[in-house]
Amino acid sequence: MKRTLILIGCLFWLTACSSLPDDLVSEDHNAEVMDNYQQWVNTSPDSVIDVRMGGVISKVTNLKDKTRIEIVNLPISSSGKPDITQEPQGRFIAYVKGFVEPMTYTKGRLITVVGKSEQPETGKVGEYDYTFPVTDAYGQHLWTIETTTYVENDLMMGGCFRGGFRCGAYGYGPSRTQVIQQVK
Incomplete structure (x- = not known):
């Protein structure tokens, strides 16, 4: 009996540790959320899908009604945390409604977003022409490194x-x- 209680307690603890923050849950609870960057890049640009991606903030630009966040993608865990032991897989753009404080959403900060895919944008990374996958984010979560x-x-x-x-x-x-x- 004691072993059973310990096993149940350990399973509960492990589940609690890997749970997804509320702000990263899909609006459509029945929709499958894509969290693989390469699959997203290879998806038809006309497909509107839910994506959950994370990484390191590269640039933040506050526009009139929304904020454009350029993110260097890192794979994420089941709890949405960017994996800082992995190499970046590419870059993407997340648009967030309204204003975000650039001192909070600073370059180098870890972030995960969830949203609907949009048409890709072309831009530059330095002098290099780059096609950015884009998401209209309806949820985002900032992380810290301890x-x-x-x-x-x-x-x-x-x-x-x-x-x-x-x-x-x-x-x-x-x-x-x-x-x-x-x-x-």
Whole structure:
């Protein structure tokens, strides 16, 4: 019985950790949402589909009634988080209704959007001509990167003094540091 409760608790915890934020849920709960960048790029430009894409903000331009956000695409997890361990797959444009604060939606910030696909736009990345897939976003979520540093010390066994350094129960030997970055 105790094992069953622990198993149910672990499954609940894992489900809670991978749930999609409310602002990234499709407006049409029955629609399949595309989250694969290459499939989206290869879809007919006349198809209107729901897409959920994420990545790194490259540029923000506030227009009269909406905001244009250029995003460097990264694959996303089932919880919508951009995978910072992957290489960028391309770029896309997300239009968001109204004004967004450029200091909040700053270059380099992680974002995921959900919306309807639109006709692609042509533009430039530097001097290079580029065709951007476009989405009219009805939901967006900003992410942060949390850095955790773990320091592990090897406890030296035995009681001794060496060069003024106490070995034993109160002394420590070499240490290892591990830095982990997680999208939150």
